[in-house]
Amino acid sequence: xxxxxxxxSHVSVSEGTPVxxxxxxxxxxxxxxxxxxxxxxxxxxxxxxxxxxxTLVKGINGFEAEFKKSETSFHLTKPSAHMSDAxxxxxxxxxxGADGLTFGKxxxxxxxx
Amino acid sequence: DAGVIQxxxxxxxxxxxxxxxRCKPISGHNSLFWYRQTMMRGLELxxxxxxxxxxDDSGMPExxxxxxxxxxxxxxxxxxxxxxxxSAVYFCASSPGDFGEQFFxxxxxxxxx
Numbered sequence: 001x002x003x004x005x006x007x008x009s010h011v012s013v014s015e016g017t018p019v020x021x022x023x024x025x026x027x028x029x030x031x032x033x034x035x036x037x038x039x040x041x042x043x044x045x046x047x048x049x050x051x052x053x054x055t056l057v058k059g060i061n062g063f064e065a066e067f068k069k070s071e072t073s074f075h076l077t078k079p080s081a082h083m084s085d086a087x088x089x090x091x092x093x094x095x096x097g098a099d100g101l102t103f104g105k106x107x108x109x110x111x112x113x
Numbered sequence: 114d115a116g117v118i119q120x121x122x123x124x125x126x127x128x129x130x131x132x133x134x135r136c137k138p139i140s141g142h143n144s145l146f147w148y149r150q151t152m153m154r155g156l157e158l159x160x161x162x163x164x165x166x167x168x169d170d171s172g173m174p175e176x177x178x179x180x181x182x183x184x185x186x187x188x189x190x191x192x193x194x195x196x197x198x199x200s201a202v203y204f205c206a207s208s209p210g211d212f213g214e215q216f217f218x219x220x221x222x223x224x225x226x
Contacts, residue, residue: 034214043117043204043217051213090156094213101215103156 002027004093006104014112019063019078021107023091026072033074034092034101035065044090050074061085086111117218119205125224131193134221137186138207146215147180147190148204156204162188195225 007022025031032051036044048059055067061084065076074091091104118137126132138145146161160170162182170180177196182188192199202222206215 032213036217041222043219044206044215045217046214049214101158103158105155 002029002031002093002102004091004102004104006089006091006107008107009105010108010110012110012112013081015083016080019076019081019085019109021076021089021091021109023074023076023104024072025074025091025093027093032094033065033067034094035059035063035074035076036090036092038088038090038106040087047076047089081109081111083111083113085109117205117207117216119203119218119221121221122219123222123224125226126195127226128196129194130225131191132195132199132223132225134190134192134203134205134223136188136190136205136218138188138205139209139216140186142207142209142216143185144208144210144215145182145188146206146208147188148206149201150204150220151201159190192223195223197225199223200225 004025013019034049035047037047038044047063048057048065050057050067058064063078065074067074088106088108090106092101094101120135144163147159148156149159150156157172159172160180161168165182178192180190200223202220204220205218208215
């Protein structure tokens with residue numbers, strides 16, 4: 001069994017300040033983890049993925065995430081927010097065996113000018 | 114590559130009518146997924162296919178919903194008869210493997226009056 005919890009339904013930051021979107025997971029297996037972004041009226045786009053290689057994963061648009069097994073976390077960060085980062089972000093876990101992907105509820109990122 | 118293609122992009126219909134949503138996955142991908150997204154329930158996996166065979170349809174809400182994948186380049190999701198509570202955005206995604214990274218289409222926004 002597997003699950004994912006996005007700890008914040010909404011995050012608001014000012015443009016140019018750091019972004020932190022939190023995600024905790026549980027999995028019976030060594031998981032693969034993903035972050036997807038969804039802009040308004042668009043489909044989901046993969047930001048980055050962790051698949052048991054380096055624990056610090058760099059993605060598109062300056063985002064990165066660190067896999068911390070001891071904390072069962074996979075938080076998404078960006079040093080400096082841009083207005084175009086305003087979107088919904090989904091943390092996704094895939095366990096092993098017959099488990100498919102499990103999506104978090106999403107975090108709505110708001111960028112204040 | 115054109116990515117995952119979905120049609121129509123928007124559908125407005127009346128309660129009781131049949132609705133058919135269409136998806137063309139990325140060429141070479143052997144897994145296809147149908148999702149439904151609503152404000153209340155977030156993103157839900159309805160069904161997924163592997164090599165054109167339905168593997169898990171446990172997410173299909175009820176018998177009014179059916180999905181087919183007659184060949185590797187085409188899938189349909191049908192709702193008959195439709196109800197207002199079916200109003201949602203329906204996404205199709207494809208993947209080159211069973212449970213790796215998924216590539217999402219732009220979605221079909223369904224409104225049932």
